[in-house]
Amino acid sequence: MKKVLVFGGTHGNEFTGVWIVEKYAEFFKKKYPTLRLEFILANPEAHKINKRFKDEDLNRAFQFLHEKRPDSFEHHRARELRDMVLKEECFVIDLHTTTSAMGKTIILTDYNPLVLWLGQELAAKMSDARVIGSPDPNKKYLASQVPSSLMIEVGPVANGLLDPVVFEGTVALLDQILLSLSVAPASPKGEVELYVEVEDVKYPLDEKGQISAYIHSGFQGKDFVKIEGNYTPFRRFSGEEITSKTLGPRYPIFINEAAYYPQKLAYTLCEKTLKKF
Numbered sequence: 003m004k005k006v007l008v009f010g011g012t013h014g015n016e017f018t019g020v021w022i023v024e025k026y027a028e029f030f031k032k033k034y035p036t037l038r039l040e041f042i043l044a045n046p047e048a049h050k051i052n053k054r055f056k057d058e059d060l061n062r063a064f065q066f067l068h069e070k071r072p073d074s075f076e077h078h079r080a081r082e083l084r085d086m087v088l089k090e091e092c093f094v095i096d097l098h099t100t101t102s103a104m105g106k107t108i109i110l111t112d113y114n115p116l117v118l119w120l121g122q123e124l125a126a127k128m129s130d131a132r133v134i135g136s137p138d139p140n141k142k143y144l145a146s147q148v149p150s151s152l153m154i155e156v157g158p159v160a161n162g163l164l165d166p167v168v169f170e171g172t173v174a175l176l177d178q179i180l181l182s183l184s185v186a187p188a189s190p191k192g193e194v195e196l197y198v199e200v201e202d203v204k205y206p207l208d209e210k211g212q213i214s215a216y217i218h219s220g221f222q223g224k225d226f227v228k229i230e231g232n233y234t235p236f237r238r239f240s241g242e243e244i245t246s247k248t249l250g251p252r253y254p255i256f257i258n259e260a261a262y263y264p265q266k267l268a269y270t271l272c273e274k275t276l277k278k279f
């Protein structure tokens with residue numbers, strides 16, 4: 003029997019994953035008896051205080067496990083979670099939401115045939131779902147600790163909120179992934195359309211290093227809308243528009259994600275590719 007670990011609340015203020023872990027564990031265990039399903043609240047301390055994290059971002063902490071960080075709850079928790087997923091062979095699903103208007107997505111950090119096949123199945127069964135490729139060479143994400151894994155990322159929803167569309171969309175994505183996992187072939191083959199992250203775009207900064215422009219009203223909410231050539235992502239607080247240019251077709255994601263302001267990250271550009279496996 004395949005062991006599947008479903009994590010929610012890796013970011014404590016993303017309520018959708020927390021509530022799926024708390025309210026849907028028994029439903030999915032009954033529905034998929036051929037899977038050994040476990041549901042885990044990944045960051046209970048951050049959820050208690052309704053924050054993304056307590057001491058450091060748990061979903062970046064895995065890259066620092068070689069360091070000593072005795073005062074960090076997430077450092078300690080990342081060790082526990084890594085031990086949990088490495089104990090025996092398992093498939094890892096990590097539930098996330100975004101304030102960006104990305105709709106229903108899954109994010110792959112490893113391009114092995116099983117996860118690519120799950121992406122292909124998902125795109126075939128749910129026409130509004132997309133598959134993002136986000137290779138993670140530093141293994142900073144929880145999902146990157148094992149090759150058989152993916153993140154579910156749905157938006158837009160504010161942090162600390164259950165939005166019915168985002169909540170039901172996440173349940174539907176999880177349901178489809180579990181259904182596919184329960185019937186996955188031993189040697190999957192096929193091809194899948196991937197949106198592969200190629201460039202992080204930062205906000206324009208002033209001479210003091212402060213953000214000097216905001217997302218343009220014509221760009222807000224345009225996640226996955228194709229850009230080719232000139233486009234206008236920002237407006238300065240003085241009113242002036244800022245244009246930019248791509249060298250080929252690009253697809254923006256995570257436009258105006260609330261959690262990325264500290265890093266001054268405005269959005270990420272993807273290239274669309276057909277991945278054979």
Ligand SMILES: [Zn+2]
Pocket residue numbers: 012013016097098099
């Ligand atoms: Zn998250």
